[in-house]
Amino acid sequence: MNTQALTGARLQGPEVDSELLHQLVEYLRQNRTELREEWARRITDAQLLSVMTPEEIFSEVTAVYDNYVDALETGSVETLQAYARDLSERIIPRGVETHEVLGIVLLLRDVLARSLFVNYLHDPDLLNGILDAYEPAANRIAVTVGVSFVEERERVIREQQDAIRELSTPVLQVRERLLILPIIGMLDSARARQLTEQLLGAIQSNRAKVVVIDITGVATVDVTVANHLVQTVEAARLMGASAIITGLSSKIAQTLVDLGVDLGMMRTVGDLQGGLEEAERVLGYRPDGTNGTAPEDT
Amino acid sequence: MSVAILHQGDYLIASIQSDLTDSQVLRLRDELAERVGRHRARGIIIDVGAMDVVDSFVARSLRSIAVTAKLRGADTVVVGIQPDVAIAMVQFELNLDPLRAALDIDEALAELNQLATRSSGDER
Numbered sequence: 001m002n003t004q005a006l007t008g009a010r011l012q013g014p015e016v017d018s019e020l021l022h023q024l025v026e027y028l029r030q031n032r033t034e035l036r037e038e039w040a041r042r043i044t045d046a047q048l049l050s051v052m053t054p055e056e057i058f059s060e061v062t063a064v065y066d067n068y069v070d071a072l073e074t075g076s077v078e079t080l081q082a083y084a085r086d087l088s089e090r091i092i093p094r095g096v097e098t099h100e101v102l103g104i105v106l107l108l109r110d111v112l113a114r115s116l117f118v119n120y121l122h123d124p125d126l127l128n129g130i131l132d133a134y135e136p137a138a139n140r141i142a143v144t145v146g147v148s149f150v151e152e153r154e155r156v157i158r159e160q161q162d163a164i165r166e167l168s169t170p171v172l173q174v175r176e177r178l179l180i181l182p183i184i185g186m187l188d189s190a191r192a193r194q195l196t197e198q199l200l201g202a203i204q205s206n207r208a209k210v211v212v213i214d215i216t217g218v219a220t221v222d223v224t225v226a227n228h229l230v231q232t233v234e235a236a237r238l239m240g241a242s243a244i245i246t247g248l249s250s251k252i253a254q255t256l257v258d259l260g261v262d263l264g265m266m267r268t269v270g271d272l273q274g275g276l277e278e279a280e281r282v283l284g285y286r287p288d289g290t291n292g293t294a295p296e297d298t
Numbered sequence: 299m300s301v302a303i304l305h306q307g308d309y310l311i312a313s314i315q316s317d318l319t320d321s322q323v324l325r326l327r328d329e330l331a332e333r334v335g336r337h338r339a340r341g342i343i344i345d346v347g348a349m350d351v352v353d354s355f356v357a358r359s360l361r362s363i364a365v366t367a368k369l370r371g372a373d374t375v376v377v378g379i380q381p382d383v384a385i386a387m388v389q390f391e392l393n394l395d396p397l398r399a400a401l402d403i404d405e406a407l408a409e410l411n412q413l414a415t416r417s418s419g420d421e422r
Contacts (some may be wrong), residue, residue: 193385200381207401234394235384240377240401265395 021133024116025073031115036065039104039111046107048100052091060087064145068108072137077144084145088152101149105142112138169195171202177209178279179241180272184217192228196235203239210279211236214272216247226261233266242267242282246275301326303333308340309410310372311403315348323359330363334370341410342367343403347378354390364396373398373413375406 028035040061043049049057064087067080088101116134120127164185172180181199199211213232218225233243245268248256256263269275300318304311310333312326330342344360346352352360364374375398379387387394400406 196385197381200384204381204401209401209405231385231388234388235381238376238379238384238387238394238397238399239381240379240399240405 020129021072024130024133025069027116027119028069028072028112032065032069035111035115036061038115039065039108042107042111043104046103048103048107049091049096051094051096063087064108068141071141072134075137077141080141081144081148084148085152088149092149092153092156098146098150098153102142102146105145109138109142165191165194169198171198173202173206173208174212174276175280175283175285177207177283178212178276179203179206179208179210180212180214180276182214182217182272185219187218187221187225187228189224189228192225192232196228196232199232200235200239203236203241208241210282211241211243212272212275212279213243213245214247214275215245215252216249216272218247218252221248221252221255223259223261226256226259226263230263230266244269244275244278246270246272301329303329305333305337305339308338308414309343309407310334310337310339310341311343311345313345317349317351318356320355323356327359327363327366331366331370334367334372339372340414342372342374343406343410344374344376345378345403346376346383347380347402349383350380352379352383352387354392357387357390357392357394361392361394361397364398368396373410375400375409377402377406 036058040054040058043057043061044054052060063083064080067083071077071080091101113131113134116130117127120130169191170182172182174180179199179202181195183195187195199213202208203211213229215221215229221229229245233245236243243266245263245266248268248270267278269278300315300322302313302315304313310330312330314326318326333339334342342363344363346360349356360374360376367374374396377400379399398406398409400409
């Protein structure tokens with residue numbers, strides 16, 4: 001849902017009597033203290049916002065309540081929306097869930113509706129008019145708060161995805177001319193491409209001759225991922241570096257065989273340790289650490 | 299022609315100075331095939347470091363240079379492929395196996411020397 005559309009729209013239709021609305025707002029202002037307390041009590045009873053202290057809940061409740069009444073009065077949800085964003089920003093890191101936020105907004109709606117009901121019980125016509133003014137506005141407000149929360153959450157998720165993407169592809173130099181590239185997590189096309197670029201850049205700047213690509217941390221390998229690996233290895237070869245793939249689990253190896261992916265041209269070694277030993281052999285190091293002669297064929 | 303072909307020992311070194319047109323690529327291929335025989339070269343080094351773009355025609359031509367030279371008794375090593383170019387080249391899905399690659403001319407000379415040592419070892 002687009003909050004911009006919500007912001008632009010007036011909360012009430014033209015048929016709503018502004019006199020009634022005024023009366024409604026007056027009523028909510030007069031009973032501010034007890035309605036707030038009732039709301040906070042209901043939140044605690046329902047065990048929502050359990051990560052926050054009662055004092056915190058009460059102060060947030062007060063702020064939301066005032067913003068809520070203002071939004072009812074002016075018909076503009078902008079202030080409330082800004083507040084909801086700000087609130088979401090503060091409570092998301094503390095682990096508040098979407099259902100809790102929706103829950104407390106709906107609770108407020110219930111608390112106010114019931115209180116209106118009790119207050120205007122003596123005059124059903126007036127009650128009807130008041131509820132006509134109240135309900136659409138209250139629903140819009142509930143939607144606004146919910147959407148603001150979800151949008152904020154999505155923004156946080158996007159930021160984290162970006163961060164993970166950058167963090168998860170380090171290219172490390174282990175020895176002169178030997179790089180390792182540990183791959184962790186999902187490999188999709190975008191990430192495989194970025195990873196290849198990073199690796200090739202590192203090959204060029206470190207003058208690497210051997211690259212060990214460790215995929216112990218890759219949970220699943222499908223045809224697409226396997227092809228990405230083949231392309232990465234081939235691209236590395238074109239840069240003058242030979243690649244060794246390590247960490248193929250038995251499950252992944254079987255999957256690849258079942259899929260019929262041809263990794264025959266790739267050099268694979270069981271684990272990272274074996275891969276490093278193989279790499280050092282290619283570079284001409286002896287197992288005892290001295291630099292031997294006669295480097296292996298590549 | 300924007301390709302300088304130098305003769306050094308047993309090897310030919312072709313240094314490409316800029317992006318090549320298709321006809322220049324073909325001329326390079328013919329020139330190299332001819333000079334491999336004339337100089338009795340054992341290896342060819344092609345420096346493509348100055349090329350920002352390698353299209354599928356150039357990639358295929360490099361491959362055919364390597365295959366042709368091999369038939370005339372010389373190994374071909376391409377050096378200086380830029381990262382972007384390498385990514386592009388693997389996406390053409392050509393079989394580039396006949397093409398050897400090295401980081402720079404030093405590396406390529408080392409690789410060719412190694413190949414020569416090994417094959418002369420085999421003959422003995």
